[in-house]
Amino acid sequence: MVNDAADIRPQRARGTGRLTARFSAGRARVGELYQEGCGKIRLPETFSVEMEAILINSSGGLTGGDRLDWTIRAEEQTFLTVTTQACEKIYKAADGVAEIATHIVVGEGARVHWLPQETILFDNAALARRLDVDLGETSEFIGLEASLLGRKAMGEAMSAGLFRDRWRVRRSGRLIHAEELKLDGDIAQLTSLVPVLGGEVAFATLLYCGGDAEAFLPKVRDILGEAIGGASFWQDKLVVRFAAVDGFALRKILIPMLSVLRKGAPVPKVWNL
DSSP: OOOOGGGOOOOOOEEEEEEEEEEETTEEEEEEEEEEETEEEEOOOOSSSEEEEEEEETTSSBOTTOEEEEEEEEOTTOEEEEEESSOEEEOBOSSSOEEEEEEEEEOTTOEEEEOOOOEEEOTTBEEEEEEEEEEOTTOEEEEEEEEEESOGGGTOOOOEEEEEEEEEEEETTEEEEEEEEEEEEEHHHHHHSTTTTTTOOEEEEEEEESTTHHHHHHHHHHHHTTSEEEEEEETTEEEEEEEESSHHHHHHHHHHHHHHHTTTOOOOGGGGO
8 A cells, every 4th residue: 555645646648549541442541540648530431532631539638648649651643631629728737748749741642731739838837749741752741830919808827837849750761841930938028028929828830831822822922911920931841820819710710711721621520629
């Protein structure tokens, strides 16, 4: 019997999911599907060449010490869209940091649209998130990460905590995109600065890698309008960053922008549930 409360370790959530899509009989089909712990993957019928995958964290949220690992692979010529069942919630951390690691591999001539719903960080949350993408020379990738520092409509705010976000994108082994975000300590004061978020609490980074990047640039800038943010293009890469007063205002920009990058296709249906 354990008498010392210090020896009792809190239960932690662990989730792992792996999905491989391969082209067969005219459409993307499952090559591998593995899930463990709180990490679940569901594949709704699309009635098209596209495969849609919905990632689920059955623990209902993450806190310090929890970890999710996702590996997504699209083999040659496949089209795979990956989203999440709901917004991922990052709760107050009594100890440790919540971790989310995603690795995406996109084969030659394949397309992957990484479109998770927003991550909501509550006060005193601690999250370290990592996205690693390996692209083939002729593959296409759309990557999105949108974050909310509390839910403004509920009177919530992330005043303090930690949020680290790391992206690495490579094409044929060459690093083509890298970024690091770190919000630490007094989040409210830091994000009030104009060079950071200017007091806004909802923000997103959207990355497109593919042959249509230059053509998309003026359309994306039109959607941005007077919003806080900007869009840049070089080589075959389009990067868009923007911020808004709350999640609703963020989606008013994000949804039409995704429709442009997806050539008229809507966001995944689960976004509207």
